[in-house]
Amino acid sequence: MEKAMLRILYLLAAVLTLAGCSVSKFIPEGQYLLDDVKIESDNKEVKPSQMNTYIRQTPNAKWFSLVKLPMYIYSASGRDSSKWINRFLWKIGDAPRIYDPEAAEESRRQIELAVQNMGYMGAYVRLNEQQKGKKKMKVRYSIHTGEPYVIDHITYDIADSTVGSYLARDSALTRLHPGMRLDVNVLDEERQRITQYLQNRGYYRFNKDFITYQADTTAHSRKVGLTVKLLPFRRKKSDDPEPHRQYTVRNVNFLLDVDFAELSADAIRGMDSIRSQGAMLYFHGKPFLRPKVITDYNRLKTGRLYQSRDVQNTYSDLSRLGILKYSNIRFREELEGDSAYLDAYVTLSKRKNKSVSFEIEGTNSAGDLGAAASVAYTHRNLFRGSETLTLKLRGAYEAVSGLEGYANSNYMEYAVEGSLNFPEFMFPFLSSDFKRRIRATSEVSVKYNWQIRPEFERTVASAAWSYRWSKRRAVHRFDLLDVNYIYMPYRSETFRDYLDMMDERNPLLRYSYEDLFIVRMGYTYTYNSSGAISSKTAQRNSYSIRFNIEESGNLLYAFSKIVNGRPKNGEAFQMANIDFAQYVKADFDFAKNFMIDDRNSLVFHVGVGVAYPYGNSKSLPFEKLYFSGGANSVRGWSVRSLGPGGYRGDTNSLDYVNHTGDIKLDLNLEYRTHLFWKLNGAAFIDAGNVWTIRNREMQPEGLFKFNRFYKQLAVAYGLGIRFDLDFLIIRFDGGMKAINPMYEGRDRYPIISPDFGRDFAFHFAVGYPF
Known part of the structure; x- marks a missing residue:
């Protein structure tokens, strides 16, 4: 080698x-x-x-x-x-x-x-x-640089008394103060701040060019006297100066799926119309949205001074309506004596209501190859309120290898799912004002999944009710109720014998293949300092935070305790004669991107997760257990092949169940560079593992202990290639084991004596790992 x-x-x-x-x-x-x-x-x-x-x-x-x-x-x-x-x-x-x-x-x-x-x-x-x-x-x-010029004192030359009174009230927020450097960039930011402030108080025609600065210096001194001057309003240089006008919103008009080059009352004459909450809606035939839906998302109010923030908030709210292709807000000015008015015209253009999509994919599960196909139907305006209905059918086939004693070696999966998304916070007894302020979307979803394997059949039925809202760069998701029912209608005799044999050594294995109810609620917070995560996120310094917490079974446990008093057979409470899970789980992820130059960056990631089963559960449901290894974890190991702790495992095809834990730690450092064309490269070092909270009889080395967990960290290093297709990142990573906690002695440190066949793992994935 x-x-x-x-x-x-x-x-x-x-x-x-x-x-x-x-x-x-x-x-x-x-x-x-x-x-x-x-x-x-x-x-x-x-x-x-x-x-x-x-x-x-x-x-x-x-x-x-x-x-x-x-x-x-x-x-x-x-x-x-x-x-x-x-x-x-x-x-x-x-x-x-x-x-x-x-x-x-x-x-x-x-x-x-x-x-x-x-x-x-x-x-x-x-x-x-x-x-x-x-x-x-x-x-x-x-x-x-030499010595800087410093502002000694600041004076204001504002002849317009109304504007002057506004700025006096806002003086505490000024960016200018004596003693600061005469920084042109800060001066321009102050002009922009003042402009934004006045545009939110009726000054529709105001822009930063009406604010000028005059700097006076004394001889042999670097102290500057700064004068902030407000210029009078002129449409053209040749016009006579006049005071800046405050505009009031007079009329708000919505034009549904129509557009005009010129805005006027004559242009919309002859169209069908309806008035809703002070706004007029114009359309041909029948409006594609209910009038109340449109006006609930309108922040432009008649009789109120013009505010630029109302315009931006209206754009932001309308963008949540999936049926809209685009929206456009234009104003027409009307001057009547000393008064100035604005008539707003909001053009709403709809997109196609319905669409059908098809998807074909290849699958690779631990070397077993297969294929899957799906078809999805989407209706974006089900009840004329921009409600989005999605229905999806999926089928998959995979040839399972390494199994002995079973009648066939085929794995088939059928799934159907549906979701209905509402562009508002759907909950009884909530006022329209509250729904407008919180800016949340609501989703109700149902899923049914049927898995047919040589060893068993399993069906998973679920229903969920959740909310999602965002504010600036933060996204919140609250799962009010998520019910999952796992049903095992068939287990082959060979598989039953295997579970019976493993029952005393590894109760977790049997628990993973029993009927189970999971009734959970949870909250997820995600923040990205550069906005949406995409291939462009890596173009600047940024960081992201993700926090998730969920619990399951507490309400059911309390109800069962009151009604039944004691668990059935002294083991666990049941709902409809089926055990239900009870646990609490929390995850935290942090990633920081350091830009070295426009082609190179360094990314650090840490991920921590802790889950604790209690009350009605001796172990977490298999779907909620942590695993390590794979394309987004320690890349020297294949998925579900590392841990817990120093557990080595065996070659049995079902041993992946044992490579799970209640605690997870991931530490990653990745150097990313642009190679050429659409190719990017990466060099990485990963460390991590999973551990159990309770001792498993056959995995004593997997129990988390403060005095040894750091000695059980697996370490890997490797190289990767990424294809940046703008809308998609295709990733190939090759990882080598450096420190393997499953072994002792020389084999513990494969970085010293690497064996490519034993220590290498290849990964294919979509998107960045963190």
Whole structure:
């Protein structure tokens, strides 16, 4: 193994050396390859990283910040464009960046201007060119800030008394204060803040250009007297100045599935109309939404001063109606003497009510291959209130290997599910104002799943009622009621014999294949600092938090205790002669993305979970147990093959049930880099395991203990490839075991003596692991 690795390293070194020599043929005579760019600052208040956006020319990208492999790939090509291999290498590679002195000088000027705008008016930037060999150039930008200009006092020149009184009331929130640097960026942010403030108090026509600054300095001093001046209103430069007008919303009109280039009363004359809650609805034939639904999502109120936040809130609320393709709000001004009015026209365009989708997929469960197909029907406006009904049918087949003593080796699954989503908080006795404020959606769902395996048949029927709402970057989900019924109508004789044999050694195995009720409620909080999680999330520093807590069976247990007094047969209370689960479970996940540059980032993740069965349950339901290993955990192990603790397991096909626990810990560190085209690479280190809270007779090494759990952490390392298709991330990861807590002695540390067949695990997944 070691000799093979050495050969690969020698070959890679030779390829890089030859590729490096071929770069020179793409560098014209008398010009240089831009090898490195660095920014230096003599002031800790001015960070070099802040100035990266002003660099007009950057050197070739490095894989994992080490090797300029994309440039070497490009340089391995020839100059003949008629050859497909050359065109292919040009496409996936990165052409050598030829140093451009003009771009460097422009970068220097932009950095200098940016530093001066921060209040360092006397700042200057030096450009240092350092030739490296005959063909390479290093560039250094040295920032010398000098002393900053500081605001000594602030005065306001506001002739408009009404606007002046508003700003006086808002003075506590100003971003300007004596003693601060004369930072142009902060001055502009203050203009924007004032503009937003006034636009929420009727000043529809106000914009930040009406606010100007005048800075006066005294001789031989860096103290500045700042004057904030409000300019009078002018539509055109040639118009006479006049006071800024406050506008009142006079009429609110909704145009359903119609649009006009010109807004006027004549344009909508002849259309069908109806008035609802002070707003007029115009349509042809019959409105595709109930009038009350539309006006409940309207924040523009007649007779009230114009507020820009009402416009944004109306857009936000209407976006929750899935039947709408888009909405557009326009205003028409009307001046009557000293009064100013706005007539609002809200255009609502609907999307298709109904759609049908088909999906075919391949499955791979621990090496057993299969296929699945599904069809889904969606109705987005079931009761003319943008209620979304979804019905889905799914079928799957898989050839199960490794089983002996069974009549067949086929696994089939049939499932049907339906859900009805309401765009409001559906609950009795709630007022419309409360529903409007909370901005929640409600969902009722039912599912039925039928699994036919060689060993058994299992049906799972469930029904749920949940709520979901979001605020800024946070998403909340509350499962008010989630009922699951697991029914085992058939277990083969061979399988029954196996369960009987394992009953004393591993009661968990039998418990996992018995009839069971799970009646739970739970809450999930998710926050992402960069907004929605997508392939673009990795383009900036960000972090995400996820917290989940759920409980099951407490109400049923209390009811059974009151009615029955004692559990049946002295073991467990039952509902309809079926045991029900009782437990509490909590999970916490945190991930932080550190951007190194526009092509490289470092991501850290920690995940912790604890679940505790009690009362009516000796163990968690199998579906609620934690497992380790797999594409989103410790990637040196396949899914459900690690733990608990130091448990080694056996080769039995049902042993995956034993690789479960009540406590889980995942620690991950991943370096991500853009390679070329749509390919991204990753190098990672994972650590983690699962443990049990109660001692299992056949797994004493799986019990969680504070004085040894850290010694049982499994560690893996590896590389990955990601295909970024914008709408989808396809991921391939290969992990190697580094520390294996299942073994002792030399085998415990496969990083020292790796065995590819024993220690390697390959994973295919969709999306980032965290």
